Amino acid sequence: MALMTGEQYIESIRNINMEIYMFGKRVDSPVDDPILRPSLNSVRMTYDLAQIPEHQDLMTVISPETGERINRFTHIHRSTDDLRNKVKMQRLLGQQTAACFQRCVGMDAFNAEYSTTYEIDKKYGTAYHENFKNFMFYCQEHDLTVDGAMTDPKGDRSKAPHEQDDPDMFLRVVERREDGVVVCGAKAHQTGIINSHEVIAMPTIAMGPEDRDYAISFAVPSDTKGMLMIVGRQSCDTRKLEGSEIDVGNAEFGGMEALIVFDHVFVPNERIFLNGEAEFAGMLVERFAGYHRQSYGGCKVGVGDVLIGAAAVAAEYNGAAKASHIKDKLIEMTHLNETLYCCGIACSAEGQPTASGNYMIDLLLANVCKQNVTRFPYEIVRLAEDIAGGLMVTAPSEADMRDPKIGPIIDKYFRGVYEVSTENRLRILRLIENLSLGSAAVGYRTESMHGAGSPQAQRIMIARQGNIEYKKNLAKAIAHIKN
Amino acid sequence: MALMTGEQYIESIRNINMEIYMFGKRVDSPVDDPILRPSLNSVRMTYDLAQIPEHQDLMTVISPETGERINRFTHIHRSTDDLRNKVKMQRLLGQQTAACFQRCVGMDAFNAEYSTTYEIDKKYGTAYHENFKNFMFYCQEHDLTVDGAMTDPKGDRSKAPHEQDDPDMFLRVVERREDGVVVCGAKAHQTGIINSHEVIAMPTIAMGPEDRDYAISFAVPSDTKGMLMIVGRQSCDTRKLEGSEIDVGNAEFGGMEALIVFDHVFVPNERIFLNGEAEFAGMLVERFAGYHRQSYGGCKVGVGDVLIGAAAVAAEYNGAAKASHIKDKLIEMTHLNETLYCCGIACSAEGQPTASGNYMIDLLLANVCKQNVTRFPYEIVRLAEDIAGGLMVTAPSEADMRDPKIGPIIDKYFRGVYEVSTENRLRILRLIENLSLGSAAVGYRTESMHGAGSPQAQRIMIARQGNIEYKKNLAKAIAHIKN
């Protein structure tokens, strides 16, 4: 079959019986839950756009192995063009959803597993690469969405996995059987897990020999016995329950994150991609993180495009579009946003093939990319709030606007330029609120900070990749210093 | 009587019958409304602290006119010490509430009216100063909270009041009677109006002769016939309805803002402080804005103290308190916060007496103060989000935590350092969420941006007050350029 329609995707998720909890209750039908549905719609967009001829080249590729057309989210990058197209696809999706579309973690896990399993096998004669490829072909064929589960709860951050007071603070093997392993633990901040068919688990840090039981990677269906998910709260989450299209800012799209608990989950041998080869945990983490830090140079740029557009619309509705300081702020927002895009493109264009043949981004530049993403969206938001004006946080509810008595008063007093309806003015302000303070701010701000690793993680990589010794030698040569 | 207790204050507000709307319904008892009550508690703190001997010197003064002890919020500044103490009082209140305590607008309106009415009378022989002083004595005697209402809806921002398509876009006199005037219009973004006994209306911009009917200032009780308030939505507002103490982050304190509509409100002559003397509108605006821009160098610094503290607690609970980058970020937050305080203190210390005898802050430095407030809290928030970690936006609800099945899982997996309870860890993260994305972010971020005038308004004042011609002459003298 290869490519699913958006509708087929929705139904395929409806048919998975995941154990999901939210607000102290089991969620029976997450697909129909008003808080969760927008996140499903965002993932759906990765299917819908793949059906549109105009976007076919970006959204899909012909699989080099099977000759079938597959969704790019299930593809292994074979060139720097592939890497750049990934970033462009992500920008497009960010523009269409103004939210996190969640499917990237799986794509990034695919590409990290592909090359890492190849190198483990080469050293140990294991069959992880074959295992992984079979899983990959299965996902490509059925056009599945896969969650990439890396972040362990970590407990006390100053301690290694085996030093934690509670040994489950990092996901680990608790039993080794003939036909597979049994794992316990959890993965936190799992973006899009409830909208995923499968989940790939990976370690979250480089490990030493004592952490052998924690060096485990595998894939299982998201409704595997022993797994449960607890959905995290987001700013303004329950506003989606009120039935107001305007007040939520973005009525159609959103994101979600959850804790996945693995309570004695069995993983069959053929789904295992790493099992005890502790020294490869670091490689897997570094590559996944590298790809994922590249991703932010695409998706967040797309969301930034919407926010810049929204600020420009707000300025127009306020009657302030011609003020030079407003124009200058829009330029600054654009400049910062495109700087992020430059980083996403550059680490792609400078990609190199791995031993397995797939393409890896430039690690230094991908970390530089993500580091900027921990800064510029915050400044873009600040400028958007500046342009929007205070009404963004003092405007009344849609319920007031629809009220026969209060509605006309709101209509009268919250009108900006006379030609634009008050409703449209409030709609655009609510969108800016959504991205600045509301549920989308979780994705556009905090996730930009911590997703794919917190700022300090990138700084460590920049230090490691920056080749300071080479630069010291350059300086000594110019200064005529002989060592 | 002079000073009310907090309890008396609550009851005094309960007895006012304001016409308040929210979510399409009239609010019968705002004092008991879970969304609005936290904002009342914040104002109450201005009464509670005045009762505590330790804070008496900061919170109260002996009135130079009556010899009675009055709350500083009703006081006319008589020295630069008064101005500095105002800022210190505001910092203290910000620390105690982590929210906007709302009573400052009235204090700032008092001081602007005091000197401006004096100067109008001197030119026109009017009795505005006497009117204002009588009103002031009344407020001091009854320890009232007064809303300062300045910001008109403004409609199309590129047009003057009399040019608007709808003449009510700025508050105006629609009828002049023997015993007073009748006004129509509205005031937007009214912080704390529903927790106020009285409201002082002021024009929002400098005006020319054509805007004469818009040059009106007065005070009326907040339940005056013809007035109604529509409460604005805040991020996460309805979370307060859920009954969770933890999830709201700050269970006790908050802020609120509303639109006040004046629908043919009658104002008696003795309550009028400006009426058609259009050239004084600018002075009143400039002075009020000046005082209010000073205020932000106190209140937001206090809130910043709480956020810095919360980030430090979160780091400790995460087991990351000793990481050098964490310590450095806390230093940076402190540095930025204290820079704001420096600006609040400096514009106070450099204050000067007006013709009426009360003290005015240094206008240039007060605008510099506020301009920094439109920047640094955003960076402080960004650093707090960095330190807090992603859990701040992916943590589950208190309902999950209290659930017999899910609760223990949460307790296990969201624990940081082993010695600290998961509940306490979630409490501190929710407080950071509240200040970064939630209802307090409205006050700490967006209000820091637009309250007391948007950034561009300060830049215009900085240009006007910066004396660039003097600086040009300094440069020419050094460069030996003769004009």
Place this chain on the structure above:
Amino acid sequence: MALMTGEQYIESIRNINMEIYMFGKRVDSPVDDPILRPSLNSVRMTYDLAQIPEHQDLMTVISPETGERINRFTHIHRSTDDLRNKVKMQRLLGQQTAACFQRCVGMDAFNAEYSTTYEIDKKYGTAYHENFKNFMFYCQEHDLTVDGAMTDPKGDRSKAPHEQDDPDMFLRVVERREDGVVVCGAKAHQTGIINSHEVIAMPTIAMGPEDRDYAISFAVPSDTKGMLMIVGRQSCDTRKLEGSEIDVGNAEFGGMEALIVFDHVFVPNERIFLNGEAEFAGMLVERFAGYHRQSYGGCKVGVGDVLIGAAAVAAEYNGAAKASHIKDKLIEMTHLNETLYCCGIACSAEGQPTASGNYMIDLLLANVCKQNVTRFPYEIVRLAEDIAGGLMVTAPSEADMRDPKIGPIIDKYFRGVYEVSTENRLRILRLIENLSLGSAAVGYRTESMHGAGSPQAQRIMIARQGNIEYKKNLAKAIAHIKN
């Protein structure tokens, strides 16, 4: 012949009899002048590196027209790989010289002329493209350095060329003859002109029909009759006269800039590339500026590498290399520098073919690149000054160090870690001084600001290229606003 050695290049410049003035005197032998020679050495590096097999792929290309190996500086970009290699070549040269190597303006002028002349001819049937190609082949064959002369003196910046009080404020045709034109005017800030064999003149702004006489582009040898150059002063320029290798910081390499005056210079028809087709002036400017803004994402990054290295060496010599704040500052410098590189690479990777077949960089991203170059080098310098310590500006002269009495005192008291000689410590500090305050700061700071257009010029281009209308539509779609 095709490729010259560095030595041959020096001799070829020696043989040109340019009319050069400096400090009120004609410079007889600029090649041997101690102030000017370092700038010649920098250009020479573009020849020397082309001879080194290791750098051959970056420094040279096989001409697609002639099959000869030519220096990349005379090449027309035929692919995005060419564009990226240009940036990498520039970074390499920046690393080797820690200065401006000056030859880029000619390369950028080549590529702008190539496509623009093609489009003019297409519209007007002129022969500019042929003219230009002949000139290009000549330069490729003889491996010449070409100055790209764009910036007119401009006089009063608020006036168009034809409105200036003095008509020569922009270079213009003063006589049209059968066999060519005669031009008058000047070009300011001409980087490397005295080290160039030829100069290409281009207009500096978009022009209207009234500016027809100013719409002129051509190439002439740099010793053409009627031309003279006045060398501009640089910070610490005369320090090069003192004979101290240490005190100059960078004893071998430097940059230079001059005013070129065209006093009735005759240009033969076959060397004319634009002559009165005023509407094409803008295209030529935009394309040249675009290429040149890309360039800064290479050359300044290379200089930045040296400065980062120098700061790291200084920290080591100070005994401070292990302090966490020092390490963090080096990371930040690296991060900023690589962000610039990302922009240089990205605008190259996203390049597109023009109608003439050569490749144009992405205009939006190239402007974003340069805009960042007007900011980050300043912050990199600031951090370098922080790490270096105050001794950078209080260290005594080499003359003191060589003095029998004073020398040992300096050796004793200015030693940092005991193992490193005081001389080496001073050498590295002088290099940092050179890049921060000295003659190289002219290139690394002020030229980063104004070269290839001042910051505001990029902002105008970002506004024009940013497609804000498209972004507004994205936002309206998300907010469900129908126009």
Place this chain on the structure above:
Amino acid sequence: MALMTGEQYIESIRNINMEIYMFGKRVDSPVDDPILRPSLNSVRMTYDLAQIPEHQDLMTVISPETGERINRFTHIHRSTDDLRNKVKMQRLLGQQTAACFQRCVGMDAFNAEYSTTYEIDKKYGTAYHENFKNFMFYCQEHDLTVDGAMTDPKGDRSKAPHEQDDPDMFLRVVERREDGVVVCGAKAHQTGIINSHEVIAMPTIAMGPEDRDYAISFAVPSDTKGMLMIVGRQSCDTRKLEGSEIDVGNAEFGGMEALIVFDHVFVPNERIFLNGEAEFAGMLVERFAGYHRQSYGGCKVGVGDVLIGAAAVAAEYNGAAKASHIKDKLIEMTHLNETLYCCGIACSAEGQPTASGNYMIDLLLANVCKQNVTRFPYEIVRLAEDIAGGLMVTAPSEADMRDPKIGPIIDKYFRGVYEVSTENRLRILRLIENLSLGSAAVGYRTESMHGAGSPQAQRIMIARQGNIEYKKNLAKAIAHIKN
């Protein structure tokens, strides 16, 4: 006598026979040396302005002990008004000199010694306070300029004084005699030493018991036997030798720094203020640094005023004064500069009396002040370079301008707006160059970075003074966390 005229001051310095070296030679008459004279002129301004009635209140005070009018630079602060007036005096002097006027270090040393000696005596029954007061009265009576010498060479920064390979890396007592002590060592970066009558030496860091011999403070005349000074190079220093008034940018004023070597210098008992009481070294350092960090909130602001003015003049001469981005950049420069001033004023206004009765600035805010000074002047310079345009670094020499042939060409082509002479345009650009890259940049940039302690020193103090535990408790109270 009390107050000297500027002329008297010059003569008094001429009469001191200091041993000064520069460029490998002893300087016979520093007062007449073209490189050094401008720094003397800057100090002279502290005498000249004290003679002008308009500035009398700022520049002088009536000594509370003697009733004599003394220069404020020799005064002990007795109130927060004194502290604020100090800052205002410094701003005034910065405006008049656009340079470092050097006399502050002595004033700051005075105030630190005053209170510290008092507290040592109280603990140990020593007579340091009396010693110091006698020295102070002598300086007040003769209106002397005193150098405050704190910074030791420090050698390897990772080692304590007694751990250094060379024991002289910190100034120390090498012999204790009946009538005094003999000291060896050096003090680096001594601002204004050659223009000073006396020098006060102080330790540079907090010390432990093993560093007892390094815990020494005293005052000696600047021509004491055994002392010599080696003058440090500054950017563009030798330009002052060329005889061009224009090219130096600031022909009259400048700064200077030198190394002072103490080669077995004898200090009599009555001039000793600390001698072995190692635990008081930290107090003396902290207080001196605190006062000196306050100082930067005055002097650098004054220099900033000149730079802002110069940029505004340049914009006018370029014909760009009305461009909105230019106006905005001038506002930003003003905003940043006044923020520094706020910090200087605030730490003064919040000053407190010490045990000795003199007034100490608020230590936290003074460190915040200096920390901002390590940032904002760099940004102000960057903006000035932006406004000035590239001509600032490519303009020819005055010698060219005066040349009969070249002069008219320069006059023609470097004219901006037609009404302003080219000479004036070049004058203002040279002043900006002087402050951005030239000799004054040493004072305005690098000294802003490292003077009174490098940035990290302030961060350590901010951490220490920021009371993070108190802030943590505030946060816990709001979050309802019981410890």
